[in-house]
Amino acid sequence: MxxxxxxxxxxxxxxxxxxxxxxxxxxxxxxxxxxxxxxxxxxxxxxxxxxxxxxxxxxxxxxxxxxxxxxxxxxxxxxxxxxxxxxxxxxxxxxxxxxxxxxxxxxxxxxxxxxxxxxxxxxxxxxxxxxxxxxxxxxxxxxxxxxxxxxxxxxxSFHDVFQTFQPSPDEDVLVNSPNGSSSSASDMDFSWMEQILKRQMIPAEKVLTPENKKLVSQMMVLYDLTTLEVEKAVLWALTDENSLHHNEFKQACHDLFKNKHHQATVKLTERTQSVENDKSNKKPLTKEEQFIAELERISPKQLLEDLSNGGQASGQDLKVIRDIMTTQGLPSPVMNVLIHYVLLQTNMKLSKAYMEKIASHWSRANLKTAREAMTFAKKEQADFQKPKPAGKYNKRSNSSQEVVPDWFKERKKKQRQVPKKESENNQNHDEFAALLQEFSNGNQK
Structure with a gap:
């Protein structure tokens, strides 16, 4: 500091x-x-x-x-x-x-x-x-x-001075709040939890007492939990009478923390950044930089849900992403770029075979960040669109006039209609950067 x-x-x-x-x-x-x-x-x-x-x-x-x-x-x-x-x-x-x-x-x-x-x-x-x-x-x-x-x-404040775990060098420290940004416990909005409890037919006023709100907000900050993780811990710790069992809730939060950060200790350490630097938010200059920053921050699961207008990501899609990330060793930001790229190329469908083919290529290229992955994808696309030089064997001789039967002409005509979808995919290649900016604009709203 x-x-x-x-x-x-x-x-x-x-x-x-x-x-x-x-x-x-x-x-x-x-x-x-x-x-x-x-x-x-x-x-x-x-x-x-x-x-x-x-x-x-x-x-x-x-x-x-x-x-x-x-x-x-x-x-x-x-x-x-x-x-x-x-x-x-x-x-x-x-x-x-x-x-x-x-x-x-x-x-x-x-x-x-x-x-x-x-x-x-x-x-x-x-x-x-x-x-x-x-x-x-x-x-x-x-x-x-x-x-x-x-x-x-x-x-x-507590968050300006301390953090409750020592992150690995490639792990970002972010205390999550219901709106996705860093926040103090006293400013926490529990409307999200009230809606979850009402959907479960649980009396929110009985669960979200002032004492329980204080406990939930403190454990959320202490164990660096997201709103989804806190929801799981609260529902796990509810008794048959719909009251929150404090010890079970604290144990559930601790178990979620250990699974998330792969370590068993929670310890108060000083933040490496100064208080002033934490409070000053330097925003990216361009929309592309804003989108890159978003891809660096969010998880692949959250990206899928954002692209689905907030819908839940399917278990099958998450399994495909998990298998590719583990087998090819792609970092989460690179995987985000790959997901978005493949969705654009396949009419918003996650093709496992197509993803595996590109992922193996990107893995050999040793891409580590979202910026590197986007730059690499654009370069590959630019090379793909370059006109290929015609060889001497590709040129047809005009000297020989062949007699072509009508059935052969009809078959050629049908074959020319089939690659229409492929041309649409090429058009998707051209619109890649524009769609990235469009998606970043949607996240900004």
């Missing part, structure tokens, strides 16, 4: 505390929060907390003071601040002045040990970080039944 210039030593800060600290907050910070955010973030929280007694009302402290107190470079202080913001222990408010910026750090009270285990997301994260035996020991010990106008909120 690039943090150079995000914070200056001369910039001042003022500390506030929101609410009252639980009497055993130190136990929470040490045993429950520290495994998630690290020692430096906990140390920054403690330093800010105890510095409130020393700060002067007329003069802010500078961040140079924090560097000296913690014996830490400023970039580490900034990273620790982001972790506190992401985990919910700090809110930061920035005030811009002519000289330099100043900040108000509003400390949020940590959960008491017993309250910590009532937060499903933090509980699951702690379980994955410290292991089952240590987690059960802590839970048994702590989980007991007990009873500004000119400031802008610039607090980093």
């Amino acid at each position: 690039d943090v150079i210039g995000k914070l200056l030593p001369i910039e001042g800060y003022h500390v506030l505390l929101k609410g009252d600290l639980p009497f055993d907050y130190a136990k929470s910070l040490t045993h429950l929060y520290q495994p998630l955010i690290g020692m430096e973030a906990v140390m920054l929280y403690q330093t800010l907390l105890h510095e409130m007694d020393l700060q002067q009302e007329t003069r802010d402290q500078t961040h140079h003071t924090l560097m000296n107190y913690m014996n830490m470079p400023l970039d580490n202080v900034y990273k620790a601040r982001l972790k506190l913001e992401g985990i919910g222990l700090l809110k930061t408010f920035e005030q811009q002045t002519e000289e330099h910026n100043s900040y108000t750090y509003e400390l949020q009270c940590p959960f008491s040990p017993s309250s910590f285990f009532k937060d499903e997301m933090l509980t699951q994260l702690l379980h994955h970080h410290i292991g089952r035996d240590k987690f059960l020991m802590l839970k048994q010990n702590y989980d007991k039944e007990t009873s500004r106008t000119n400031e802008a909120n610039v607090t980093a």
